[in-house]
Amino acid sequence: MVNRKELDPERSASAAFGALLRSLRDERGWTQDELGDRIRCSGAHISAVETGRRSPTDAFAASADRALGTGDRLQRQSRAARYTALLEGFPEYVKHEERASEIRLYEVGVIPGILQTPEYASALTARAVERGAITPEQGEERISLVKERQAALIRTPPPLVFVVLDESCLRRPVGETATMDGQWKRLVDFAALPNTVLQVAPFDMGDRRPLSLPLYVLTMQNRSLISYAESAQRGQLERDSASVVPLLTAYHQLQAEALSQAASVVMIEQLRRGTP
Template sequence: MNLKDLEPQSSPKAAFGHRIRQLRDERGWTQEDLAVRIGCSGTHISAVETGRRSPTARFAASADRAFGTGDRLERQSRATRHSALLEGFPEYVSHERHAAEIRVYEVGVVPGILQTERYATALTMRAVERGAITKEQGEERLMLVDERQRMLVREPPPLVFVVLDESSLRRPVGSAATMDDQLARLLDFGSLPNSILQVAPFSMGDRRPLSLPLYILTLQNRSLMSYAESAQRGQLERDSASVVPLLTAYHQLQADALSQPESLAMISQLRKDYRDT
């Protein structure tokens, strides 16, 4: 990754790398100069600055001594080692904000770019309660949800295609009021001129070509990138040729899913059901 493309807010690693580069530039040091002071290689410094390598506690402490920053870098480095984000996702987000087209398939939950604040908070706090993530990691997740939603409001806006497994709509999150607001948000999204929202109903059965969440980006230069994840692992694919089969499967999913009018009708009915509970 080029330094000019590094987005400090995309991940704790990127923020740490940006801070190291900033402190180094302020002193007029090269990467080799800093490497000598810390006791590592210039290549290692480069990898940390570009977010390709997480800083160890030892590296951060050595950097604090070199820059005279007390223990600020060591404390900042802790976030890079305890992130709630799966590998590859922060880099995906850094490209998502510049993509011309975004395609999303989600299972079980409403995707982050469409979550209301109450829905995102309820989902995150439940994960904190059961010990799956820390409170700090939960705050990181909520900040990222907000950041991703804000980057969608740009000119020109990206084309956004979303296919939701029916389970995403039927899984209660928070209160009935939380679900009512969330379903209203989906209906609003479905009315935008740059969006397509579809539901993959349970009745599709084994015709569903995808079983795990998938995100596909078409970048400004028309190259493709995908991100897929399971419960404990994220996989970022940058090779367009490898993404094409996933894009084909996504198109097959869209062809078999409910049309947008049918999908919005289902969401409206579910919203009524939540209101009646």
């Protein structure tokens, strides 16, 4: 084919989306204009997305999935293309989190996004940009995602949310003193909600701690399980229940060893007052 640009899906998440879109379109023998007609956009727009010159929106990916009969395959790929500052698997996890009936989180070193105040999220992101770990644009993506995740939890009926925070999450200073005070207050308010449980895993748990890295476990409405585990450079989404159950068991063991919610709130209030 004349003037057909070679695509390198390894170049970026947007390039991977474009290569997948072209592959699916080619399988059906459609031109860019023909696909464009089916999803109400121009062939030039299809070309720009396929070559990575334009990032796919969620609406575009959803329309393409419908036209191509690919379920939500392109939508899942598009989230990776949009949220370039996130580890692999996390954008897909977020979409499941929006529909989960039960959410279980264990976090180390940082308050999880669904509980971050705007000031805490901004301060945390600003430091990452300052270090050069992410670009300013990626920082905006992170803050936007925090808002989206929190907004998605305000639904009827609300999900049950269980959170275990390593003590390091509470004691790591982020931003100004007022930022941390506001964040601690947010945690206390969260613990008072009727659909939540907040616990702290104190340092003195020592080797009784069954988990050392962040872990998120979702129970979906059909009672299926999904987990997301994260290390410094890698995230992994797991949908096989046989693989998730041992992680859920470890989470329950962690809850049993952690402070009760009442004792956890006392620790947070002591930090707010500046007492040991």
